[in-house]
Amino acid sequence: MVATLETTRPELEQDAIDHLWFHGWDMDWEELTGQEGLKVFARAKDCTLIDVRGREFIDGLSGLMVVNVGHGRREIGEAMAEQAGQIAYAASSNYTTIPAVKLARTLAEITPGDLERVFFCSGGSEAVETALKIAKQAQALRGYPKRYKIITRRGSYHGMTLGALSLTAGRQEEYFGPFMYGVSYVPSPNRYKNDFGLDGEDGDIMCARYVEQEIINQGPETVAAVIGEPVSVSNGTHVPSPRYWQMLREICDRHGVFLIMDEIINGFGRTGTLFAAEQFGVVPDIMTIAKGLSSGYAPIAAAVVRPGVFEGFKEEGASIGHLLTFGGHAVATAAANANIAILLREGLVERSAEQGAYLLAQLQQLRAHPTVGDVRGVGLLCAVELVKSQRTKENWGVRHPFTKSLGEAVHGRGLLTRVWNAMHFAPPLVVTREEIDRMVAIADEALTEVEAQFAGEIAEAG
Numbered sequence: 250m251v252a253t254l255e256t257t258r259p260e261l262e263q264d265a266i267d268h269l270w271f272h273g274w275d276m277d278w279e280e281l282t283g284q285e286g287l288k289v290f291a292r293a294k295d296c297t298l299i300d301v302r303g304r305e306f307i308d309g310l311s312g313l314m315v316v317n318v319g320h321g322r323r324e325i326g327e328a329m330a331e332q333a334g335q336i337a338y339a340a341s342s343n344y345t346t347i348p349a350v351k352l353a354r355t356l357a358e359i360t361p362g363d364l365e366r367v368f369f370c371s372g373g374s375e376a377v378e379t380a381l382k383i384a385k386q387a388q389a390l391r392g393y394p395k396r397y398k399i400i401t402r403r404g405s406y407h408g409m410t411l412g413a414l415s416l417t418a419g420r421q422e423e424y425f426g427p428f429m430y431g432v433s434y435v436p437s438p439n440r441y442k443n444d445f446g447l448d449g450e451d452g453d454i455m456c457a458r459y460v461e462q463e464i465i466n467q468g469p470e471t472v473a474a475v476i477g478e479p480v481s482v483s484n485g486t487h488v489p490s491p492r493y494w495q496m497l498r499e500i501c502d503r504h505g506v507f508l509i510m511d512e513i514i515n516g517f518g519r520t521g522t523l524f525a526a527e528q529f530g531v532v533p534d535i536m537t538i539a540k541g542l543s544s545g546y547a548p549i550a551a552a553v554v555r556p557g558v559f560e561g562f563k564e565e566g567a568s569i570g571h572l573l574t575f576g577g578h579a580v581a582t583a584a585a586n587a588n589i590a591i592l593l594r595e596g597l598v599e600r601s602a603e604q605g606a607y608l609l610a611q612l613q614q615l616r617a618h619p620t621v622g623d624v625r626g627v628g629l630l631c632a633v634e635l636v637k638s639q640r641t642k643e644n645w646g647v648r649h650p651f652t653k654s655l656g657e658a659v660h661g662r663g664l665l666t667r668v669w670n671a672m673h674f675a676p677p678l679v680v681t682r683e684e685i686d687r688m689v690a691i692a693d694e695a696l697t698e699v700e701a702q703f704a705g706e707i708a709e710a711g
């Protein structure tokens with residue numbers, strides 16, 4: 250008898266279940282590997298993903314906010330193949346290659362202000378580790394060896410390696426603590442539920458003032474750096490006032506503290522400018538970049554610093570205690586060069602601003618749903634906050650059956666995205682208006698369906 254897909258899994262899916270260890274923690278094993286849950290992708294083009302069963306999905310999250318230029322770009326693959334045929338690897342300790350030099354120069358040109366010195370690595374967490382070590386060593390080289398503390402923001406996400414995890418809100422203390430010593434958390438801008446009960450820009454400004462108080466409280470002579478994501482996705486994609494970031498810049502300068510901006514998601518056009526820092530009118534001392542740097546065609550990331558940060562290292566022979574074997578990998582840098590060329594040639598940054606404005610306007614329609622508390626975003630980085638009650642603004646929680654059902658309803662209709670306390674909309678920058686309309690229609694239908702199932706709870710809480 251010929252087995253059907255309904256009763257038997259394709260062999261690849263079974264192999265994945267038997268041998269792969271998935272990275273996510275928001276779904277349990279049953280959800281992830283259940284008949285409808287597991288998706289082994291076979292191919293993709295632009296914003297569409299196709300799995301081994303032939304099911305098609307709109308990529309509403311660009312993978313993990315990675316694939317900015319869209320899927321299926323042969324041009325990038327060809328640049329990588331060409332480079333692999335020339336030279337794939339040279340020791341990152343003392344040597345480099347043509348595409349790595351070219352990429353460093355391009356990044357010096359396109360990153361804001363005088364950011365101009367690039368330390369390459371392979372992923373976002375490594376970039377954050379790199380930024381931390383640069384900040385600490387640079388402070389010591391300036392004559393401040395006791396400046397080792399880092400100030401990060403509540404609700405933030407900066408990666409999963411232990412240093413980066415120490416700066417990350419959901420760091421699972423019970424398994425992975427104790428963490429890096431000297432980390433403290435401050436409130437993050439949130440115009441929907443501000444920690445101080447303030448509205449609009451006032452709330453952002455209070456968050457900035459809190460940072461200064463924390464530096465003073467810790468003792469400025471002990472603080473190395475403040476780190477934050479310009480528009481924090483993990484914190485719910487709240488867009489702060491430019492004044493917030495400008496105040497942080499002034500505060501850091503006043504106290505000799507480095508400002509690290511984590512543009513791992515925000516960078517490369519995601520927010521409608523090449524880097525989000527541009528919209529806030531600030532230049533950080535250190536910027537971390539990853540994801541959209543290669544649009545996911547190769548694992549590559551970097552920390553980019555200003556001359557003032559590099560100065561001390563230069564005087565010491567430029568050595569930093571930080572050697573990563575794959576940093577500046579020739580094939581990965583070739584991929585990033587080809588990716589940036591596409592991004593600029595096709596005007597995808599401007600397109601992100603335009604399509605993002607359209608997406609945000611369309612998403613506003615969802616406010617008619619009783620479980621939609623807020624709709625916000627910038628560029629192609631938008632979020633719809635989900636609540637039990639618009640009055641109390643209480644979220645359902647990531648593991649609540651409402652959230653799970655909504656996730657299934659959205660995925661079942663062919664839209665891949667993240668449904669946690671907010672539903673995220675961050676498609677590739679090549680997304681069309683038709684695809685945006687389809688995404689919003691799916692979200693609308695899914696909300697209607699799931700709200701009907703949970704009507705009792707919504708009514709009770711409302």
Ligand SMILES: Cc1ncc(COP(=O)(O)O)c(C=O)c1O
Nearest residue numbers: 372373374406407408478513514
């Ligand atoms: C803001 C931010 N920083 C750091 C990271 C860590 O990057 P990676 O997963 O490549 O290690 C992420 C990943 O999502 C991120 O969103």
